[in-house]
Amino acid sequence: MDILLQQIINGLVQGSVYALVALGYTMVYGILGLINFAHGEVVMVGAMVALSVSQLLIAAGMPPLLVLLLGLLVAVVVCMLLGYAIERIAYRPLRNAPRLAPLITAIGVSIVLQNLAMIFWGREYHAFPQLLPNNPHTLGGAVINDVQLIIVLVALAVMAGLLLLVHRSRLGRAMRAVAENPSAAALMGVDINSVISITFMLGSALAAVAGIMVSANYGIVHYYMGSILGLKAFTAAVLGGIGNLRGAMLGGLLLGLIESLGAGYIGDLSGGFFGSNYQDVFAFFVLIAVLVFRPSGLLGERVAERA
Amino acid sequence: MPHNQSFLPLAVLCAVTLVACGKSETPPATPAATSELVVKIGASAPLTGPQAHIGKDNENGTRMAIEDANARGVTIGGRKVHFELLSEDDQTDPKTATIVAQKLVDAKVNGIIGHLNSGTTIPASRIYSDNGIPQISPSATAVSYTAQGFKTAFRVMANDGQQGKVLGEFASKDLGAKKIAVIDDRTAYGQGLADEFAKAAQAGGAQIVAHEYTTDKAVDFTAVLTSIKGKQPDLVFFGGMDPQGVPLVRQMKSLGLNAKFMMGDGGYTPKLIELAGAAAEGTYASLPGVPLAEMPGGKDFSRRYEAKFKQPIQLYAPYCYDAVNVMIAAMQQAGSAEPTKYLSGLAKVSYDGVTAKISFDEKGDLKGGAVTLYQVQQGKWQALQTMGGSAPAAGH
Numbered sequence: 061m062d063i064l065l066q067q068i069i070n071g072l073v074q075g076s077v078y079a080l081v082a083l084g085y086t087m088v089y090g091i092l093g094l095i096n097f098a099h100g101e102v103v104m105v106g107a108m109v110a111l112s113v114s115q116l117l118i119a120a121g122m123p124p125l126l127v128l129l130l131g132l133l134v135a136v137v138v139c140m141l142l143g144y145a146i147e148r149i150a151y152r153p154l155r156n157a158p159r160l161a162p163l164i165t166a167i168g169v170s171i172v173l174q175n176l177a178m179i180f181w182g183r184e185y186h187a188f189p190q191l192l193p194n195n196p197h198t199l200g201g202a203v204i205n206d207v208q209l210i211i212v213l214v215a216l217a218v219m220a221g222l223l224l225l226v227h228r229s230r231l232g233r234a235m236r237a238v239a240e241n242p243s244a245a246a247l248m249g250v251d252i253n254s255v256i257s258i259t260f261m262l263g264s265a266l267a268a269v270a271g272i273m274v275s276a277n278y279g280i281v282h283y284y285m286g287s288i289l290g291l292k293a294f295t296a297a298v299l300g301g302i303g304n305l306r307g308a309m310l311g312g313l314l315l316g317l318i319e320s321l322g323a324g325y326i327g328d329l330s331g332g333f334f335g336s337n338y339q340d341v342f343a344f345f346v347l348i349a350v351l352v353f354r355p356s357g358l359l360g361e362r363v364a365e366r367a
Numbered sequence: 368m369p370h371n372q373s374f375l376p377l378a379v380l381c382a383v384t385l386v387a388c389g390k391s392e393t394p395p396a397t398p399a400a401t402s403e404l405v406v407k408i409g410a411s412a413p414l415t416g417p418q419a420h421i422g423k424d425n426e427n428g429t430r431m432a433i434e435d436a437n438a439r440g441v442t443i444g445g446r447k448v449h450f451e452l453l454s455e456d457d458q459t460d461p462k463t464a465t466i467v468a469q470k471l472v473d474a475k476v477n478g479i480i481g482h483l484n485s486g487t488t489i490p491a492s493r494i495y496s497d498n499g500i501p502q503i504s505p506s507a508t509a510v511s512y513t514a515q516g517f518k519t520a521f522r523v524m525a526n527d528g529q530q531g532k533v534l535g536e537f538a539s540k541d542l543g544a545k546k547i548a549v550i551d552d553r554t555a556y557g558q559g560l561a562d563e564f565a566k567a568a569q570a571g572g573a574q575i576v577a578h579e580y581t582t583d584k585a586v587d588f589t590a591v592l593t594s595i596k597g598k599q600p601d602l603v604f605f606g607g608m609d610p611q612g613v614p615l616v617r618q619m620k621s622l623g624l625n626a627k628f629m630m631g632d633g634g635y636t637p638k639l640i641e642l643a644g645a646a647a648e649g650t651y652a653s654l655p656g657v658p659l660a661e662m663p664g665g666k667d668f669s670r671r672y673e674a675k676f677k678q679p680i681q682l683y684a685p686y687c688y689d690a691v692n693v694m695i696a697a698m699q700q701a702g703s704a705e706p707t708k709y710l711s712g713l714a715k716v717s718y719d720g721v722t723a724k725i726s727f728d729e730k731g732d733l734k735g736g737a738v739t740l741y742q743v744q745q746g747k748w749q750a751l752q753t754m755g756g757s758a759p760a761a762g763h
Binding site for chain 1: 414415416417419420422423553577578579580581582584585586587589590591593594596597610613614617621622623638641642643644
């Protein structure tokens, strides 16, 4: 029983990170119908910037919590600027181009960012300083440490905040209007360009938060860390219904749970016939099964509306 | 009529092709007798991706050997030689490895130092063999690499048959582990080493209670570790490289899985200790060969490497250095850098390298390769014991 509980905790921690990154994909897709493949690299840049800032501040002798907050602040600001620049340089000139063109520039931006990070921060793995307490807590036989607890709580808080923003604020209404019909929104006096820029910046800020949480959890940072995480988060967004905020959260948490329970139990359930090497196969099988019965994802209904 | 019309362009095309062929063959045929002979050494390792730090270390070792050779002035068959390094990134990917292998072959390299991983070395070795280009891998340890029957395939490191056996016996006998869990990263190296380890550990009386899998790009192992924790092993063995070893050992500790942790040569890096911190304490790992400090030219090599590249040796740089020098020695003995001419000499070479006295058996494996076991003690890799090999045994 404690093993099941532990696997659920593992899945929730992993899923919270997926969900946070998936939100960035889904916000951009909801508004532009564009898959921003550079989003995973923004997560990596956030982690790298936080690493550099905290190394500097620790050397200056600041207390860990202050270092973390300042590192977070700088990483969020840098990532927002980066998100703005990516949209301005790689996507805005192609807004009316065929949909394949921005997809290709997205992949291009991702490769450029990865290589710039490799040149700037080097090829090697960096140790991320331990800024948060790391005490384990026992919970009915399962273990969760402070960092993991904070990850789940921060992810939930950020998601709730984002939902409030999109559904209750004036800016959120503008975002929903642009998502529904950009030209009609423009006629109603919505500044489309600034709404799109703000969406990119918000998504990038979430990516920075996710990057720091991942680094704090695993304790290592690497210029390559964004690509796999980005791919998984994109999968989560599709699973939940891309373009739908609640869908991204649900998809992220579900993917985390599926992976963890799949890897943990697939061997025992199949009598050793399948092993944990089928972890990803299992996750993608669930994705395919969901898409066969609900082509627009679990909570996705906006797609028909958009077309 | 249409036949006649279409014949003319065809004829022109043929003529152009013939001229072009003739042209491309001329430059290598008539080098001036007095000029330097240029010998191209191809090298391949992952220079991007999760193992880029180890790949760059390989490239550095190879580059150092080539620059040293150019500085001391090597003559082959009475002609002064200038060595040139062509380094390619195989991204740890078997498919990319075959592409870069073909690229190096097309660039007419005289020999290959590489690749780093067994998973890339094995598919690439067929291409080198088909084109008759000698290949010395500094670090591919999978048994199957030299078991394919290729005359061009060599390595300067003991293979996983020897390494897995030493590790498995050490775990089951010296450490007295009764229940062992095995994880591998599904690469040719990780899988091969884990299987050899499991075989030897079972022969030593231990029971393999779990065999779990991951990939060479994963960072989260909590799911498989939780499943392993339920089986209460005394020891966890991981067949893989340090990018996975670091988060794995950290997550073991944070999940409260208090078993001993052991890896093969992929874990024996300074990075493992630097990144895993306190969690790395007590970790066991092995490395084919004797400890660097006890290698014939080890101390001098590491001092020069650090001065040149401003960083410590990660893992295989000394083996790359030796691989290049073995190749040069064979070229000098044969009096030619032509692959067909020096290949037979390479099989019979005997060379006193930095890492060991190097000679090859009939398969291309290192003769009498030693394997050393290490443990992290007070934040440093300490040699425990050296098994096998003709090199002097390490003290405790």
